[in-house]
Amino acid sequence: MKNLEKFLGKTKYEYLINFENMLDRYHIYSFYNWFDGEVFLGPEIEKYKVKISLKYEYDKMPDPYGALRLKDLGVKVTYNLKNEEDLELALNVAKIKSGPMSVNTEESVEDLPTKKVWIIDLEIPRKILDLFFNTEVTK
Secondary structure (H helix, E strand, O other): OHHHHHHHOOOHHHHHHHHHHHHHHOOHHHOOOHHHOEEEEEEEEOOOEEEEEEEEEHHHOOOHHHHHHHHHOOOEEEEEEEEHHHHHHHHHHHHHHHOOOOOOHHHHHHHOOOOEEEEEEEEEEHHHHHOOOOOOOOO
């Protein structure tokens, strides 16, 4: 089993669990609205960093002081204000390009409601997330 883990490496699911453990361990959830986000994209695992994007409602922007604490750890944090229809269109176009069928995307754009959302892009050094592998939760 250990040889299989070495061969396959760490999974995206394990990195998401460690990401949540990192936010909890460094008390990021104690800042306003950080708990209310959802994973929008990622994790994209690279050699030295892991990229994760979180999505928040417009009126639930996460407290920038939480981002400052993450920056102290070496995490690159970027706040982006986007229209949700643009994000949905981008995801649909990516799915359409990869799929066998073609769809007229201009018609589908008109049906989507205009709604602003915050996208928080995080680039986390892998060495930080790797600290949480093989650790047990204490009660």
